[in-house]
Amino acid sequence: MFRGNAMHRRHLLLATAAGLAAPALARAQAPAVTMRLSHQYPPSHQHAGILAAFAERVKAKSQGAIDVQVFPAEQLARAGENFPAVARGAFEAAAAVNFQWGNTLPEMNVLTLPYLFTGLERIKKFPGSPVAQHLEGLLQKRAVRNLMWLYTTRRxxxxxxxxxxxxxxxxxxxxxxxxxxxxxxxxxxxxxxxxxxxxxxxxxxxxxxxxxxxxxxxxxxxxxxxxxxxxxxxxxxxxCVFTHVYVNPRWFDRLSDAHRAIIVAEAQQAERDQIPVTEEVAxxxxxxxxxxxxxxxxxxxxxxxxxxxxxxxxxxxxxxxxxxxxxxxxxxxxxxx
Missing domain, CATH: 3.40.190.170 (Bacterial extracellular solute-binding protein, family 7)
Known part of the structure; x- marks a missing residue:
């Protein structure tokens, strides 16, 4: 009888422990970070493919802790709504064509001035360059942080x-x-x-x-x-046209150093991957x-x-x-x- 009671208590303790562990395990497996990314391109566009691959790599490198949810074809917001939504934190990230900034940030039109910047070797040097940093500083004053520059066309x-x-x-x-x-x-x-x-x-x-x-x-x-x-x-x-992805800086600054490093590294990989893809498509x-x-x-x-x-x-x-x-x-x- 005593042995039976002991076994019963042991089974009860194991069941209780398993029940307590299940929510903890679910919390551990759930993404620690969600990054919703809105863009206007249809799923067949080369940029849509590059951004989908970026999302997959970030998830893999973070072992599932960062979930980049990409919304193509204006599924989350229309192109003109992306900037104010990201700036106020309605969602975390969006993409824009450089000249879509218009009079809001006219300096972004510099890339599209006729015949000024169309050489492929110069285009390859643009991400991370002093001129890119100059434009990124202006974007920061508009309450968004630039994440990546995706070469779109020169032809x-x-x-x-x-x-x-x-x-x-x-x-x-x-x-x-x-x-x-x-x-x-x-x-x-x-x-x-x-x-x-x-x-x-x-x-x-x-x-x-x-x-x-x-x-x-x-x-x-x-x-x-x-x-x-x-x-x-x-x-x-x-x-020359670039599409750039920008994020809410308050959200980005709250990320851990490790998570920021993963997102930035994979964004830079996307920048490199996009160049030969765009040339091949053209x-x-x-x-x-x-x-x-x-x-x-x-x-x-x-x-x-x-x-x-x-x-x-x-x-x-x-x-x-x-x-x-x-x-x-x-x-x-x-x-x-």
Whole structure:
């Protein structure tokens, strides 16, 4: 009888211990850190793939302690809502195209000034460079901390339906899609009539005749099927675009040193991984445009020099008016790369 009671108590103690241990084990296995990351790119975009891989590596390196939850295609917030939401802490991180900052942070447009920063070797040096640090300091004043710079494009394509756009004279009178009020100065300088509109709206505008010509990244010309309604395309290293990921600094500062180190290291890996991916996507896009029947002309050095001479200065002058305090320094640092 005594032995039976002893065994019963032993089983009861073991069961109680197991019951107490289960919640503790669940707490230990639950992520210690959640990082929600909002971006506008569809899941098929190269940036979406890079950010998904970043999330997986962070989770693996932290042994599950950091859960990066990526929300593509504006699932968490619209592109224009990301900055205020991250700044106030509604979620932890978001991505933005550099020129989307507009007048809020006009210095971010420096990367997209025509023909200023399009060499691949210089682009590779940008993350961590003095000009990147300069822009990151300005972002910090806007209550966000920059985490990574993802190279997006350096190759634009000017598409048209009636005749190729090869010389600056070919722009005269063209109703063309612009990017924003700043870079549109380049188009008006050569006699075009730019109309800024979101990328998804451009195909319909080209098909209906609202626009005569398009301006976009070469890979976007494929994904939006420009070859179906635009016969000609001129490819040029016209601008550089970066997408950058930023975080709420208060959230980031509360992380442990070990967790911050993992996130930063994997962000830097994402920056390196993105460069060859973007170049490969652009090369394949040109092949597909030709295969789909578009007549594609790649700009010669002489043509590039002529376009640059006509287009760059009006945009730079407008940029310096928009960013009188820090714009000149941003250009100086960018040219020094």
């Amino acid at each position: 634009a394509i000017f598409t048209s339906g009636r005749k190729p756009v090869v010389t600056t004279d070919d722009f005269k009178g063209l109703k063309i899609r612009g990017l924003n009020a700043l870079t549109d100065h380049a188009l008006t300088a050569v006699g075009a009539a730019p109309s800024s509109m979101p990328g998804p709206e451009v195909p319909q505008a080209l098909q209906s005749g609202v626009l005569d010509a398009g301006l976009t990244d070469v890979s976007a010309a494929v994904s939006r099927r420009f070859y179906e309604f635009q016969k000609f395309g001129t490819v040029t290293n016209w601008f 090369a394949k896009a040109l092949e597909e445009l030709r295969a789909r029947g578009m007549t594609v002309h790649e700009q010669t050095p002489a043509e590039e020099a002529a376009w640059s001479a006509a287009m760059q200065k009006p945009v730079v002058d407008a940029f310096l008016r928009l960013a009188p305090d820090n714009g000149a320094r941003a250009i100086e640092l960018l040219r020094a790369l």
